[in-house]
Each structure stands twice: as structure tokens, then as C-alpha cells.
Amino acid sequence: MKIVGIDIGGTMIKYALLSLEGKVLEKGEIPTEASKGVENLFENISKVIENYLENNKEILGIAVSGTGQIDGSIGKVIGGNPIIPGWIGTNLVERLEAKFNLPAVLENDVNCAALGEKWIGAAKGKKDFLCLTIGTGIGGGIVLNDELLRGDTCVAGEFGHIQIEKNGRQCLCGKKGCYERYASATALVAMVKEEYGEELNGKQIFDLYKEGNQTIINVVEKWIDYLTDGLGTLTYIFNPSLIVIGGGVTKQGDYLLEKVKLSLDSKIGENYKKNLNIKFAELGNDAGLIGATYLLLKKLNRI
Numbered sequence: 001m002k003i004v005g006i007d008i009g010g011t012m013i014k015y016a017l018l019s020l021e022g023k024v025l026e027k028g029e030i031p032t033e034a035s036k037g038v039e040n041l042f043e044n045i046s047k048v049i050e051n052y053l054e055n056n057k058e059i060l061g062i063a064v065s066g067t068g069q070i071d072g073s074i075g076k077v078i079g080g081n082p083i084i085p086g087w088i089g090t091n092l093v094e095r096l097e098a099k100f101n102l103p104a105v106l107e108n109d110v111n112c113a114a115l116g117e118k119w120i121g122a123a124k125g126k127k128d129f130l131c132l133t134i135g136t137g138i139g140g141g142i143v144l145n146d147e148l149l150r151g152d153t154c155v156a157g158e159f160g161h162i163q164i165e166k167n168g169r170q171c172l173c174g175k176k177g178c179y180e181r182y183a184s185a186t187a188l189v190a191m192v193k194e195e196y197g198e199e200l201n202g203k204q205i206f207d208l209y210k211e212g213n214q215t216i217i218n219v220v221e222k223w224i225d226y227l228t229d230g231l232g233t234l235t236y237i238f239n240p241s242l243i244v245i246g247g248g249v250t251k252q253g254d255y256l257l258e259k260v261k262l263s264l265d266s267k268i269g270e271n272y273k274k275n276l277n278i279k280f281a282e283l284g285n286d287a288g289l290i291g292a293t294y295l296l297l298k299k300l301n302r303i
């Protein structure tokens, strides 16, 4: 048996065929065409699923990871940026199950990434940990007692919108001073532009950092300082033994991880750092697909 995995992002839809062990057997991607709305999106993912069904007799179900605020317990999109007209309010699971007569799940992409890392990645075997993805914004996933903590209305773990500066930078959410305006990859690029005078991408920034460019070193250190301000707050709330950090910046590897650890260590009390481990995510771009698969297997009591 195999599972069709789909990861719906704002720009691209990734899809894959996965084994029941979470192995990605084959994969591809198509543009989301967000502006064309949810019906176009449903047609596009239906084509992907139909194609897999034609070529594989043994499809167990459909596992979807998606952008936005999602009630993963019923598979309905309940909020987020309205980049795909009609997406908010859609119960994708109902529609997929009715159309294909197969079980389906839909969960928020960062929650899926957390579950993927828990299943076969950096948090393998962990019952309690936090997952943080650093990209355009900052996303969060909380796993407690082996389960996702969804919260009362399924929007728990939006770490990116914790306020870390009173009257700070304007955020897309409407508030000011949100964590993601200071510690996301986008924020780093913006801070570099301000101080260095040029718009550089992540790789260029870290190359200059390693070459010893003092302006860039100052900006990166300020950015790490903001990053660990947020991590410190989360540590005081959850007292976790593991925080998994995902996103493009993790390509920088151990030297960046060590700097983050050192900075966080200087901000939290003895008992909080006793067993605390910070790791970079291991599943990269496949984490969402793998986590959604885990959730589907859980729904079917196969895991």
C-alpha cells in the first residue's frame, strides 16, 4: 500500500507517492496558481491524485499538508492570508473523501513538518518538543504527550506573532513588533539591506559572514539575538527538552546552530537548559508530506 502526499504552498504544490514508512518514492511539483482560486486548485490536485490512482492499484489514502490556519481534526481551512481565493472555509478532507472514496487528512504545514520530524527526523521518538520553521515568516508546531497541540480553535503555536518589540516593525498580521519581523529569513535580508545597503540572499549573507565582513557579522549577531529572545520565551513556557528548527537557514549547519545554542544558553535559567537540545530539522522540503502521511496513518490506526 502507498499514500499520495500533497503539500499546498502559496507558490508551489508539491506531491509525492510515499511508503507506509514515510519514504518518498517519487515526487513532483506544479504551480499553485493561487490567484485562480480554490476550484482551480482542487482540479489541479485532483489530476495529480487521478494520475496516481490510474497507475497504482494500492493507494491507502490522501495526506495533505497546507498553508494557512487549518483545523486538522476535520481538515478545514479556517484562516490565514487570503492568497488563494476561496481557500479559507474549504473543508478539503470532505471534498477529497467524497470525490475519491479514500480517507484523507489536511493539516497545517508547520504542524505536519513537526510530525514528520517526530516520526523519522530530528525529533524521532520524542513525545514532547517544539518545532520552529524560519522562512518568509516564523511558523510553529507543538508536540505534547505524543500529540499535536492544536489549541481550542486550532491556531496554537503561531510563534511568529509573539510580540517581541513594543511598537516595533509592522507585521502582515496587522500587529507591530511580531517575532517574525525580527527573526525570520525575510527579516535578516531586510536588516542586511538596511545596514549593508544591498539586497543579498541568505547564501550571500552567510558567505560574507564567514569571510569576516564586520557589518554583516553585526547584523547576523543581532538577528541571532532576536531569534533566541523568542526561543527563550518559548523555553520558559514549555520547558522543552528539544526544539527543532527548520527552514533554509539550517543549510548553514553546525556553526550557526552552535551560535544559536550559545546565545540561548546565556538567556535562560539553569533548570531550563539542563536537558535542552536544539537541532536543525532533517527532512528538508519533504517534512510536510511525511508528516501528513504520519497523520493519515494515525487516523487509520496503522501507527
Ligand SMILES: [Zn+2]
Pocket: 160, 161, 171, 172, 173, 174, 175, 178
Ligand atoms: Zn504578526
